[in-house]
């Protein structure tokens with residue numbers, strides 16, 4: 001089993017989308033995908049209604065997800081930890097205990113060479129079009145990741 005964790009700030013907008021979209025593209029017997037936030041503001045909450053809506057428009061149901069905070073033991077549980085932006089990345093690596101932990105952490109958009117800005121923009125204070133844009137770049141990147149992951153897991 002390969003375990004992948006998606007991390008943003010609140011775990012209600014971006015990482016729930018990355019979690020749901022990548023999960024929908026992988027064999028769930030071989031891959032476990034989860035998400036977390038570096039902050040605790042929304043712990044226990046469902047994803048933002050706009051993330052739920054843009055996912056549903058694409059036949060992905062993320063409404064049963066519940067926000068949680070990133071914890072140090074996630075370095076033990078997960079093989080790959082993807083930060084949605086550089087601020088999330090810095091917050092995660094500040095908790096790393098050793099080089100093995102550090103080596104697991106990457107910016108999510110590093111997996112997509114076609115996008116030059118490596119930060120998934122925070123759509124929280126935006127409108128539905130910002131969420132649609134976030135969905136689109138996460139979807140494109142997850143397609144690339146799923147192909148790569150499945151090649152290494154046959």
Ligand code: 4NP
Nearest residue numbers: 008009010011012013014124
């Ligand atoms: P996320 O978006 O990190 O993509 O879940 C945010 C959600 C909540 C807040 C900021 C960003 N907030 O400040 O409450």
